[in-house]
């Protein structure tokens with residue numbers, strides 16, 4: 001479990017991150033026409049039986065989209081869900097193609113920065129050990 | 134993936150003791166996975182370094198930021214605004230990530246927080262083993278999936294050398310398995326021993342300049358006719 005940051009300094013840093021990326025986030029969220037073309041280029045989507053929660057657009061809208069709309073003021077359980085979406089369901093391989101030129105990895109990276117400030121991030125010793133080989 | 138280990142704290146102090154404002158930049162890629170340079174480790178570095186500064190009667194303002202992948206220009210621009218306020222940067226990425234930061238932010242000293250160790254595999258949490266030296270001419274197809282460059286003490290391409298102990302260990306140490314014995318056993322199991330009966334030409338180690346890789350299909354984009 002990560003330690004959760006509730007201090008105002010962290011919230012200020014989050015506001016700062018969102019402020020710097022405001023134009024990109026706003027434009028991307030409004031430009032997405034939900035065509036799902038991005039999903040075809042996402043190997044995570046394709047290798048997970050085309051589960052719609054792996055669709056790049058879904059990951060963006062439900063991570064940075066939610067964070068942006070609520071100015072980062074989400075509950076811990078919401079941050080926990082976002083963490084799964086942007087770490088377990090995206091590896092930031094930058095292979096997703098959006099015909100409108102939306103940079104999905106940049107948006108997900110931005111959501112990760114916010115989550116990190118909030119104390120939600122993937123630690124690579126939290127999963128159970130793999131089998132002995 | 135790339136595996137790394139934190140440098141001794143004293144070395145990092147020595148590199149940065151002349152600075153009052155230090156930005157510690159973690160990497161969300163390989164060095165997070167090997168528990169050397171992710172969010173938590175970079176925060177620990179900040180705590181430990183601040184303590185050492187205090188013990189030496191100095192004070193420094195140290196901040197932490199994690200870039201998702203320091204080897205990618207796409208992500209390193211995230212610190213562009215921030216970096217102006219710091220005298221130097223400590224990067225907890227692999228050597229490639231450190232160099233991209235140093236190249237992008239030329240006027241700032243960028244110091245490595247880690248020693249980049251090898252390309253390796255995850256045996257368990259916090260336990261990694263070297264398995265590839267990125268030789269550029271992978272032999273695994275002939276050697277039963279065991280790397281002779283990494284696992285043979287002499288990096289022989291046509292082994293064994295003749296020094297294999299009777300228990301299958303290497304002559305350099307009885308604790309070290311002979312890679313070529315393992316290669317032979319693996320190939321025998323797969324009925325492929327003929328794979329190592331022909332002589333493989335020596336690797337050309339002479340080209341020591343930094344390598345560049347252009348994937349096929351991208352030649353026209355990067356190679357000027």
Ligand code: SF4
Pocket residue numbers: 041042043044045055056059089090091092093094095096104105
């Ligand atoms: S960056 Fe993420 S969303 Fe894009 S293709 Fe890779 S895994 Fe899929």
Ligand code: SF4
Pocket residue numbers: 135160161162163164201202203204205226227228229230231
């Ligand atoms: S900068 Fe180095 S450690 Fe970070 S993702 Fe790239 S290769 Fe891995």
Ligand code: SF4
Pocket residue numbers: 264265266267268269270271272273280281282283
């Ligand atoms: S032969 Fe060994 S060092 Fe060379 S590429 Fe293959 S695994 Fe890596």
